[in-house]
Amino acid sequence: MxxxxxxxxxxxxxxxxxxxxMVQQPISKLDDDAYTRVMVILxxxxxxxxxxxxxxxxxxxxxxxxxLHLAKVRRKEAHQQAMVNWLLGADHSTLxxxxxxxxxxxxxxxxxxxxxxDPYLAQVYRYGLLEDFDHMYRYSALMDRLEGRDANxxxxxxxxxxxxxxxxxxxxxxxxxxxxxxxxxKAQPLSKLHALTIMAAEQQTQNFYQNVGPQYADxxxxxxxxxxxxxxxxxxxxxxxxxxxxxxxxxxxxxxxxTEVYTYHSCVAQEPNARIKAIWERFLDYExxxxxxxxxxxxxxxxxDPMEVLPQKLPDPITVASQREFVRKVLAQEVDLRxxxxxxxxxxxxxxxxxxxxxxxNADGSPSDTVAAGYKWMPGTELQRKAA
Amino acid sequence: MQKATQMGKNRxxxxxxxxxxxxxxxEAKGAVFTPGNDSGIMEVRTAYIHASGPVGTVPPPGTAKxxxxxxxxxxxxxxxxxLIDRIGERLAFERTGTRLYEAFxxxxxxxxxxxxxxxxxxxxxxxxxxxxxxxxxxxxxxxLGADPTAxxxxxxxxxxxxxxxxxVVTDPMTSVAQSLHAILVAELADNDAWDELVLLAEELxxxxxxxxxxxxxxxxxxxxxxxxQWHQQATLRESQVA
Numbered sequence: 001m002x003x004x005x006x007x008x009x010x011x012x013x014x015x016x017x018x019x020x021x022m023v024q025q026p027i028s029k030l031d032d033d034a035y036t037r038v039m040v041i042l043x044x045x046x047x048x049x050x051x052x053x054x055x056x057x058x059x060x061x062x063x064x065x066x067x068l069h070l071a072k073v074r075r076k077e078a079h080q081q082a083m084v085n086w087l088l089g090a091d092h093s094t095l096x097x098x099x100x101x102x103x104x105x106x107x108x109x110x111x112x113x114x115x116x117x118d119p120y121l122a123q124v125y126r127y128g129l130l131e132d133f134d135h136m137y138r139y140s141a142l143m144d145r146l147e148g149r150d151a152n153x154x155x156x157x158x159x160x161x162x163x164x165x166x167x168x169x170x171x172x173x174x175x176x177x178x179x180x181x182x183x184x185x186k187a188q189p190l191s192k193l194h195a196l197t198i199m200a201a202e203q204q205t206q207n208f209y210q211n212v213g214p215q216y217a218d219x220x221x222x223x224x225x226x227x228x229x230x231x232x233x234x235x236x237x238x239x240x241x242x243x244x245x246x247x248x249x250x251x252x253x254x255x256x257x258x259t260e261v262y263t264y265h266s267c268v269a270q271e272p273n274a275r276i277k278a279i280w281e282r283f284l285d286y287e288x289x290x291x292x293x294x295x296x297x298x299x300x301x302x303x304x305d306p307m308e309v310l311p312q313k314l315p316d317p318i319t320v321a322s323q324r325e326f327v328r329k330v331l332a333q334e335v336d337l338r339x340x341x342x343x344x345x346x347x348x349x350x351x352x353x354x355x356x357x358x359x360x361x362n363a364d365g366s367p368s369d370t371v372a373a374g375y376k377w378m379p380g381t382e383l384q385r386k387a388a
Numbered sequence: 389m390q391k392a393t394q395m396g397k398n399r400x401x402x403x404x405x406x407x408x409x410x411x412x413x414x415e416a417k418g419a420v421f422t423p424g425n426d427s428g429i430m431e432v433r434t435a436y437i438h439a440s441g442p443v444g445t446v447p448p449p450g451t452a453k454x455x456x457x458x459x460x461x462x463x464x465x466x467x468x469x470x471l472i473d474r475i476g477e478r479l480a481f482e483r484t485g486t487r488l489y490e491a492f493x494x495x496x497x498x499x500x501x502x503x504x505x506x507x508x509x510x511x512x513x514x515x516x517x518x519x520x521x522x523x524x525x526x527x528x529x530x531x532l533g534a535d536p537t538a539x540x541x542x543x544x545x546x547x548x549x550x551x552x553x554x555x556v557v558t559d560p561m562t563s564v565a566q567s568l569h570a571i572l573v574a575e576l577a578d579n580d581a582w583d584e585l586v587l588l589a590e591e592l593x594x595x596x597x598x599x600x601x602x603x604x605x606x607x608x609x610x611x612x613x614x615x616x617q618w619h620q621q622a623t624l625r626e627s628q629v630a
Binding site: 089152160322332 | 396399402411417420421423428429433555559
């Protein structure tokens with residue numbers, strides 16, 4: 001791709017939808033590649049964050065004209081979000097979709113951690129990664145023991161089902177969740193795009209779990225969703241804290257649009273399903289349109305060049321592929337790290353506040369331990385082992 | 389578009405990725421398994437079962453006088469609520485069943501190869517009978533002085549049971565054969581439920597109602613026989629295509 005703002009994309013007024021166009025045939029749960037679903041879930045998260053950010057901005061914005069610009073772009077994001085999220089078929093059980101969400105959290109975060117230029121931020125991603133890795137294991141146990149289904153039908157052997165940092169130990173005091181933010185004037189643009197991408201993914205995961213948890217009748221499932229949703233709340237807190245709060249609203253808007261361009265670009269580069277790839281291409285052009293639209297507003301309101309904030313060219317796409325070797329290496333080396341304030345320390349140095357918070361929450365038992373006690377994944381569910 | 393089951397690139401099983409699966413089964417340094425077994429799940433469920441109340445209650449008949457005028461035999465005490473609950477269940481099931489058949493009719497008419505056209509008229513007939521059974525049950529509820537618009541506990545639970553059936557039939561990706569299987573499940577449950585309703589009405593001295601239910605049950609028997617036959621034919625037809 002040429003210099004970021006040289007490609008104008010599709011103008012806002014030409015980004016039109018019909019309901020029929022917006023609601024297309026979903027992907028095939030059985031036949032499509034697992035990473036097609038991963039990209040659908042990722043881009044839903046990116047679009048959801050685009051809307052949530054735009055609403056927050058509008059609520060803090062006294063400029064009526066700017067509110068209208070926000071509303072115009074946001075309406076397109078809403079259309080895009082629906083079209084993307086509706087690509088998930090109704091034959092996915094809630095737990096199957098959940099496994100897809102955790103595959104996003106593991107494989108996308110692992111890809112980002114390896115490309116992240118700032119060593120501290122890379123450590124933050126690796127830290128969160130091992131927790132989502134454990135969530136995958138716990139939800140897989142629930143899926144097996146509640147529904148008698150194999151999580152690997154969704155994962156397609158790309159992602160391991162193994163314990164990570166035990167979920168029971170992930171509950172922390174809020175003071176141990178806030179990290180150090182990057183410096184807006186010094187951080188590389190890629191670091192900013194990474195932070196928004198992972199924050200968006202985790203935020204949609206939290207929203208999803210907090211919404212679907214009550215759909216289960218089984219109290220074990222209801223408890224597990226309640227527990228893991230709380231870790232996702234912690235993760236959103238962690239990831240939003242690495243973003244420089246001194247960025248202006250306009251600067252943040254520009255970065256959100258750039259993140260959308262970057263992530264759709266990543267999907268275009270790696271999507272194996274031609275029909276879905278055409279959607280990614282269309283939306284990449286739409287997002288380039290948004291980026292240019294916002295860049296003009298940025299010039300007007302901030303009286304500076306958008307390229308001071310944006311990367312000259314798009315970075316290499318986020319790798320959407322199995323990260324097994326990297327994740328296993330991180331697991332072996334960092335599973336016993338704990339957060340202390342903004343730092344990562346050996347387990348023994350964990351704060352008393354986090355221990356006390358966790359002991360209180362787990363006083364009536366730990367859902368994540370209960371559901372996975374003695375659980376070892378095997379192809380075709382653990383009933384295969386019991387039958388043998 | 390063609391919906392018949394074909395051989396293809398289904399990626400869900402381990403045979404599609406043997407090398408990756410082998411790696412998945414290798415031990416990982418740092419992975420610490422929680423000791424124990426799945427008995428904790430039973431303990432949590434048991435504790436909640438002990439602590440939980442029912443899904444809801446049967447509303448009391450609001451118009452007892454009306455019931456007597458309509459000629460229904462008096463129902464008192466515990467017996468009344470059981471019958472009202474179960475009539476409410478059938479009422480809801482037949483109402484949803486009507487919608488299920490309507491959705492199925494659309495699928496049959498849209499099927500590319502036209503093989504469903506041979507039983508379209510019969511499906512339309514069944515659909516009309518499901519709606520007639522619904523109206524019969526509304527009338528019975530009214531005769532008992534009960535509220536046919538209320539959702540009774542049995543209606544609620546059966547509604548939860550049936551959620552997947554409607555999902556299958558309304559999914560544009562499912563075939564007529566796959567939809568017929570969902571309808572077969574519905575008819576199997578429906579047949580047994582009508583049997584029970586006849587028994588219950590007889591047990592509670594509602595002779596006229598029992599007679600009406602018997603007729604509906606006999607019609608449902610016919611529905612089941614037809615759906616079973618169509619499903620078998622559709623399955624065999626697919627096997628011949630393959």
